[in-house]
Amino acid sequence: MLFIFLRGATIRTSVLTTLVCLTLLVLVSCSRGSAPTNAPVVVQEARSGEEIYRKYCSNCHQGGIVESPVFGKKEDWEDRIEKGREALIANVRDGMPPGMPKMGNCPSCTIEELGNAVDYMLAALEDEQETEEENTKAE
Ligand code: HEC
Numbered sequence: 001m002l003f004i005f006l007r008g009a010t011i012r013t014s015v016l017t018t019l020v021c022l023t024l025l026v027l028v029s030c031s032r033g034s035a036p037t038n039a040p041v042v043v044q045e046a047r048s049g050e051e052i053y054r055k056y057c058s059n060c061h062q063g064g065i066v067e068s069p070v071f072g073k074k075e076d077w078e079d080r081i082e083k084g085r086e087a088l089i090a091n092v093r094d095g096m097p098p099g100m101p102k103m104g105n106c107p108s109c110t111i112e113e114l115g116n117a118v119d120y121m122l123a124a125l126e127d128e129q130e131t132e133e134e135n136t137k138a139e
Pocket residue numbers: 052053056057058059060061065066067068069080083087088089091092096097098099100101103104105106114117118
């Protein structure tokens with residue numbers, strides 16, 4: 001009788017041990033599953049103004065298509081620059097019908113990227129000014 005009881009207890013203990021082990025295993029594997037992995041976090045960096053300009057804006061602005069202000073041509077930009085950078089970016093975002101398309105035809109662009117493109121276009125005007133100055137000095 002005692003023997004049977006003991007055996008029963010042993011079996012019960014081993015079943016319990018197995019259960020505890022299984023629970024632990026599940027817990028361990030679960031916590032591993034939800035633990036932070038080394039998968040790369042995709043943070044898309046803003047594309048440069050030059051990249052955006054070449055891809056989306058140069059089609060029109062390089063050659064003054066549909067009477068757009070020409071890249072690097074100061075007289076085309078004089079009045080526009082006076083609005084200030086933010087106003088220019090807002091006009092790129094909203095478009096200026098009929099010629100200037102909304103988002104400069106780059107729907108995937110962020111405002112930051114459009115700003116980069118505007119900065120790139122404005123910088124080209126400064127470069128021209130410097131070149132002019134250099135030319136004057138050289139003369
Ligand atoms: C389909 C041709 C076209 C494309 C593409 C285009 N533009 Fe323009 N853009 C124009 C025209 C036309 C104007 C002049 C609009 C007017 O004054 O009515 C203009 C005007 C502008 C201005 C001056 C806005 C102002 O307030 O005077 C900026 C800045 C500008 N574009 C930036 C960009 C940028 C940045 C891109 C690319 C992301 C771009 N454009 C793409 C045609 C284009």
